[in-house]
Amino acid sequence: MxxxxxxxxxxxxxxxxxxxxxxxxxxxxxxxxxxxxxxxxxxxxxxxxxxxxxxxxxxxxxxxxxxxxxxxxxxxxxxxxxxxxxxxxxxxxxxxxxxxxxxxxxxxxxxxxxxxxxxxxxxxxxxxxxxxxxxxxxxxxxxxxxxxxxxxxxxxxxxxxxxxxxxxxxxxxxxxxxxxxxxxxxxxxxxxxSLVPLEVQEGWVQKLQGLTLKNVEARLYLAEQLKGTEFGELLFTHFGLSGPIILTLSRQVEDLLAAQGLLTIEIDLKPALDHHKLDARLKRDFQKYSRKQFKNSLGDLLPSKLIPIIVELAVIPATKVVNQITKEERYSLVELLKSFSLTITGTRGFRKAIVxxxxxxxxxxxxxxxxxxxxxxxxxxxxxxxxxxxxxxxxxxxxxxxxxxxxxxxxx
Ligand SMILES: Cc1cc2nc3c(=O)[nH]c(=O)nc-3n(C[C@H](O)[C@H](O)[C@H](O)COP(=O)(O)OP(=O)(O)OC[C@H]3O[C@@H](n4cnc5c(N)ncnc54)[C@H](O)[C@@H]3O)c2cc1C
Missing domain, CATH: 3.50.50.60 (FAD/NAD(P)-binding domain)
Incomplete structure (x- = not known):
C-alpha cells in the first residue's frame, strides 16, 4: 500500500x-x-x-x-x-x-x-x-x-x-x-x-457604462496624498471603475478606506500631452470648430460617450460659441482633462474580487x-x-x- x-x-x-x-x-x-x-x-x-x-x-x-x-x-x-x-x-x-x-x-x-x-x-x-x-x-x-x-x-x-x-x-x-x-x-x-472593481460616488458614471479608455493614467489619492499611479486601460461600469489599471490600484483600497480622508482617483485622459501641449491641441480644435457650440467641439479629442460628461463638468457653458471661449476657460478645461476626478466609496467586495x-x-x-x-x-x-x-x-x-x-x- x-x-x-x-x-x-x-x-x-x-x-x-x-x-x-x-x-x-x-x-x-x-x-x-x-x-x-x-x-x-x-x-x-x-x-x-x-x-x-x-x-x-x-x-x-x-x-x-x-x-x-x-x-x-x-x-x-x-x-x-x-x-x-x-x-x-x-x-x-x-x-x-x-x-x-x-x-x-x-x-x-x-x-x-x-x-x-x-x-x-x-x-x-x-x-x-x-x-x-x-x-x-x-x-x-x-x-x-x-x-x-x-x-x-x-x-x-x-x-x-x-x-x-x-x-x-x-x-x-x-x-x-x-x-x-x-x-x-x-x-x-x-x-x-484585491483586484476588485471600485464603486464611486458620482452618479453620472452610469452614463459611461461600457466605455473603455486605453492609454490613460489613473492616480489614487488619499486626502490629496498620492498613493499609486497606473498607466493603461480602464473601464467604466454602472457602479464605478474597473479594468486592469483600476484592479491593480484596488489592492490598497480597503486599507485606505479605513483611513481618514477622501479617497479619489484622478484620471489623466491625455497623459501623452503635458498641460502646455494639451492647451495647444485644444486651441487648434477650437480654431477648427470656432463657429460651433462648445458641446459640439470635442469630437476629435474625446470618445463620444465622454463628451456630455466633460461638457457638464466644465465651467464653459455647453452652448457657448467656441470663438467666445476665454483663455482661462480653456485652461480650466485642460485641468479637467488632466485630472478627471472620481470619489471612491468602496470596492465590490469579495463577491467580485479576483484574488x-x-x-x-x-x-x-x-x-x-x-x-x-x-x-x-x-x-x-x-x-x-x-x-x-x-x-x-x-x-x-x-x-x-x-x-x-x-x-x-x-x-x-
Ligand atoms: C473571475 C476570475 C478570473 C481570474 N482570472 C485569472 C487569470 O486569468 N489568471 C490568473 O493568474 N489568475 C486568475 N484568477 C485568480 C486565480 O483563479 C486564483 O488565484 C486561483 O484559482 C487560486 O487557485 P487555488 O487552487 O488556490 O483556489 P481555487 O481555484 O479557488 O480552488 C479552491 C477549491 O477548493 C474548494 N474548496 C473550498 N473550500 C473547501 C472545503 N471546505 N472542502 C472541500 N473543498 C473546498 C473550492 O470549491 C475550489 O474548487 C481569477 C480569479 C477570478 C475570480
Whole structure:
C-alpha cells in the first residue's frame, strides 16, 4: 500500500498537487465541495485562462508586492516555462500575448480544466465531489486526516490543503480554509478583496457604462496624498471603475478606506500631452470648430460617450460659441482633462474580487516543501496562503507552482 494522501480542494493548486503526488505512487483522494472540479479556473481570463506570464522569474516574484520572496523556491522548482511544457504535454499548447500573458492556443479555460482532469485520471487519483471538509484531524502536532461537514472522517498520512481564498465565493472558495487553519493555531494575515472593481460616488458614471479608455493614467489619492499611479486601460461600469489599471490600484483600497480622508482617483485622459501641449491641441480644435457650440467641439479629442460628461463638468457653458471661449476657460478645461476626478466609496467586495490579499502567514510554511511548520504532514498551496499578485497570470502560476511543490514533497 502506498502513502495515503488527501487533497482538499479541486482548484488549480489542488489538481496540480493531487496529480503530482499520485505520479509518485501515493494513493491520492481529492475532496472537492462543489459538484465539479475547477469551477474558478473555468472563469479565469474571461474564459480563456491566463495561465502564467512569460517573464523572468525575478519578475514573477516582483509581481507579488508583499510576499514574493516566499515563492522564490516554488517558482524556480516549477517555473512558468515548465508550466507551459506541462500543459503542452497534456495537449494544451500555449501562446504569449500582450504583456507576456500566456493563454492556451485554443483560448479555452475549459480545455485547461479537461487536461487537468485527464492528468488526475491518468495517475489514478480518486475524486469525491460534493464533499466539504470542515475540520482537520490531528494526533498531537501531526495530521491524521480530515472530517467532512457530513461528519464522515477520512484518514491519511498526509493532507494537502488547497481550499483557495475568499474571493469569488460562488466558485467554492468561501474562506473556509482560514477558519479551519486558525482553529489549529495558524496565523491568518488580514484578509481583504484585491483586484476588485471600485464603486464611486458620482452618479453620472452610469452614463459611461461600457466605455473603455486605453492609454490613460489613473492616480489614487488619499486626502490629496498620492498613493499609486497606473498607466493603461480602464473601464467604466454602472457602479464605478474597473479594468486592469483600476484592479491593480484596488489592492490598497480597503486599507485606505479605513483611513481618514477622501479617497479619489484622478484620471489623466491625455497623459501623452503635458498641460502646455494639451492647451495647444485644444486651441487648434477650437480654431477648427470656432463657429460651433462648445458641446459640439470635442469630437476629435474625446470618445463620444465622454463628451456630455466633460461638457457638464466644465465651467464653459455647453452652448457657448467656441470663438467666445476665454483663455482661462480653456485652461480650466485642460485641468479637467488632466485630472478627471472620481470619489471612491468602496470596492465590490469579495463577491467580485479576483484574488484575496492576506491569508496564512508565510512564516509558518516551509517554502521549499509547502509543509506547515506547525502541523507535521499538513501541506498548504494556492490562494489560502498569504500570496497575491497583480493581473497577468501570476496568481495561477503561484497556485500551480505551490501545488506542484506540495504534491512532490509529500513523499519525503
Ligand atoms: C473571475 C476570475 C478570473 C481570474 N482570472 C485569472 C487569470 O486569468 N489568471 C490568473 O493568474 N489568475 C486568475 N484568477 C485568480 C486565480 O483563479 C486564483 O488565484 C486561483 O484559482 C487560486 O487557485 P487555488 O487552487 O488556490 O483556489 P481555487 O481555484 O479557488 O480552488 C479552491 C477549491 O477548493 C474548494 N474548496 C473550498 N473550500 C473547501 C472545503 N471546505 N472542502 C472541500 N473543498 C473546498 C473550492 O470549491 C475550489 O474548487 C481569477 C480569479 C477570478 C475570480
Amino acid at each position: 502506498g502513502l495515503k494522501v488527501l487533497v482538499v480542494g479541486g482548484g488549480a493548486a489542488g489538481m496540480m498537487a493531487a496529480g503530482v503526488a499520485a505520479q509518485q505512487e501515493a494513493e491520492v483522494l481529492l475532496l472537492e465541495k462543489n459538484a465539479q472540479l475547477g469551477k474558478k479556473l473555468l472563469l479565469t481570463g474571461k474564459g480563456r485562462c491566463n495561465l502564467t506570464n512569460d517573464c523572468e522569474i525575478e519578475e514573477l516574484i516582483a509581481n507579488f508586492p508583499d510576499t514574493g520572496a516566499f515563492l522564490y523556491s516554488a517558482f524556480y522548482t516549477f517555473s512558468n516555462q515548465r508550466l507551459r511544457r506541462f500543459f503542452a504535454q497534456l495537449g494544451v499548447p500555449t501562446k504569449v500575448e500582450r504583456g507576456g500573458r500566456v493563454f492556451p492556443e485554443s483560448n479555452s479555460a475549459r480545455q485547461v480544466v479537461a487536461a487537468l482532469k485527464k492528468f488526475l485520471q491518468d495517475h489514478q487519483v480518486k475524486i469525491n465531489l460534493n464533499t466539504a471538509v470542515d475540520k482537520l484531524l490531528l494526533a498531537g502536532n501531526r495530521i491524521e486526516g480530515v472530517q467532512a461537514s457530513s461528519g464522515k472522517q477520512y484518514l491519511a498520512d498526509r493532507v494537502i490543503f488547497t481550499p483557495g481564498g475568499a474571493a469569488y465565493p460562488s466558485t467554492g472558495s468561501a474562506g473556509d480554509g482560514y477558519r479551519i487553519l486558525e482553529e489549529l493555531g495558524h496565523t491568518i494575515q488580514s484578509v481583504q478583496p 484575496t490579499k492576506g491569508g496564512v502567514d508565510t512564516d509558518e510554511i516551509d517554502p521549499a516543501t509547502m509543509e506547515s511548520k506547525l502541523i507535521k504532514g499538513l501541506f498548504l498551496a494556492g490562494e489560502v496562503i498569504d500570496i497575491d499578485a497583480y493581473t497577468g497570470g501570476y496568481n495561477l502560476q503561484a497556485a500551480f507552482s505551490t501545488g506542484y511543490v506540495a504534491g512532490s514533497s509529500v513523499i519525503n
